Amino acid sequence: MTYSREFALPGVTLAAQVFGKAGGVPVLATHGWLDNASTFDLLAPRLDGCEVVSLDLAGHGLSGSRSPDAAYNIWEDAGDLLEVREQLGWARCNLLGHSRGAAIAMLFAGAFPEYVDKLVLIEGGVPLLGPPAEAPATLARSFRDRAALRSKSGRVFTDRATAIDERAQGFTKLTTAAAEILARRSLREVPGGFQWHADQRLKGSAEVRLTREHVHAFIGAITAPVLMVLAETSPFGGTDLYKEMIAAFANIEVVRLPGGHHLHLEGAEAEIAARVRRFLGVG
Numbered sequence: 420m421t422y423s424r425e426f427a428l429p430g431v432t433l434a435a436q437v438f439g440k441a442g443g444v445p446v447l448a449t450h451g452w453l454d455n456a457s458t459f460d461l462l463a464p465r466l467d468g469c470e471v472v473s474l475d476l477a478g479h480g481l482s483g484s485r486s487p488d489a490a491y492n493i494w495e496d497a498g499d500l501l502e503v504r505e506q507l508g509w510a511r512c513n514l515l516g517h518s519r520g521a522a523i524a525m526l527f528a529g530a531f532p533e534y535v536d537k538l539v540l541i542e543g544g545v546p547l548l549g550p551p552a553e554a555p556a557t558l559a560r561s562f563r564d565r566a567a568l569r570s571k572s573g574r575v576f577t578d579r580a581t582a583i584d585e586r587a588q589g590f591t592k593l594t595t596a597a598a599e600i601l602a603r604r605s606l607r608e609v610p611g612g613f614q615w616h617a618d619q620r621l622k623g624s625a626e627v628r629l630t631r632e633h634v635h636a637f638i639g640a641i642t643a644p645v646l647m648v649l650a651e652t653s654p655f656g657g658t659d660l661y662k663e664m665i666a667a668f669a670n671i672e673v674v675r676l677p678g679g680h681h682l683h684l685e686g687a688e689a690e691i692a693a694r695v696r697r698f699l700g701v702g
Contacts, residue, residue, distance in 0.1 A: 421464070424472070428502045430489065434481035434604075435503075436473045438463035443470035444701050445509045447500060451518030451543070451591075453617050455480030455604040458517055462683045465692035468701035472507065474499075476520070478618030480604040487569055490561070491621050493519065493546055497527040504534060513699060514643075515539045517683065518591070522546040529637030539695055540647045542656070542680050545664045549628030557628055564623030571619040575612045582606055582613040591654070597684040631663075638667045645671040646698045648691055650682045672698070 420440055426433045436456045446469045450458040456473040457480070463471040475482035476496050485491065500523070504512060513536050516524035521543030528535040549557055576582035583606070586598040593601075605616050645668050649656035656675070665673060674694055678687045696702035 426474075426503050426506050428499055430486055431477050431499075432483045433477065433499060433503065434475045436460075436463075436604075438471040438473065439466065439469050441470055443468050444699055445469075445507070445512040446471040446515050446699075447504065447507075447509075447512050448473040448515040449476060449496070449500070449517070449520030449523050450474070450479070451520055453479065453589075453615075453621060454517070454520075454601055457600050457603045457605075458681070458684060459515070460600050460603070460684075461688040462692055462695075465689060466695060466699075466701070468696070469513075469699065471515070472503070474503065475604060476523075478621050480616070484618040485620075490565065490626055491618070491623070492625050492627070493523050494526060496523045497530060500524075500527050501531065501534075510534075511536050513537045513539065515541070515695070516543060517541040518543040518680065519546075525641070526637055528643055529640040532640055532642040535641075535643045537699060538641065538643045538645045539698065540645060541683055541691070542648065542650055542653060544645075544647060545634060545655075545661060546629055547625070548631060548634065548660070551630060554627060557624060558626055561624045561626040565620055568619040568623050573614050573617065573619065575609060575614050577612045579606070579613050582615065586615060591680045593679070593681040594685050597681050600684060634664060635667055638664060639669075641668065643670075644698075646695065647671060647673045648683075648694070649673065649675050650678045650680060650687075651675055652679050654680060 424435045448459050456475045459473045478484045514524040521540040525544045528538045583598045587595050607616050676687050
């Protein structure tokens, strides 16, 4: 069973797609940067025995945008997960995140270990880092970006096929079929053509970037077992930073599968689902 749901949070309303039956193993799912809840449309239905709540994070998909004076730092999204969990009435739950959503899930699991049973990270889990010496310049850039992007809207494409191709060839490339799936919640018909919906402020710099020491502290606070799924052609899975952070988790299983950054939308969804079910104890 699949149905839509909304969560009225202070300052923003979040939309979600829910997969499975109420009372199943609770899974709260978070997508990547400029994606939406449909990123799990192929994976979530395969998680038999689970109730998967896949969110459109603030500024994405069918969710509302943050107020004009607000920012899109990932810790705000972690705070939104706390509110959603409370509205769902889940004492504890499992987290499933992809890319930026995986970093958000990791921060939440470190900040609130008492609420997280298990943590699944697909192609992510470590936020963008910055050394302390760069903090003044980062903050200044963030304020300038926010002012410049506040009144902007996305590009309008004259036809749908061009809009889909633009997304497929974007910052993180994906197949046309995968872009079509993401279009379900984000591509809108507007005067003059089609437009990908996302708050443009998401393209600005964060106010502050966490340091290595910050991330080690969050990882050290996580008590949940972790399953990390990385693509063989991952843009960062083989980097020294990821090797360092993976080694810092107390209880982690790392799986590498064929594919690219959106492998869960491009043919690896059945294999990932099987591994996630085993990890969660539901098959």
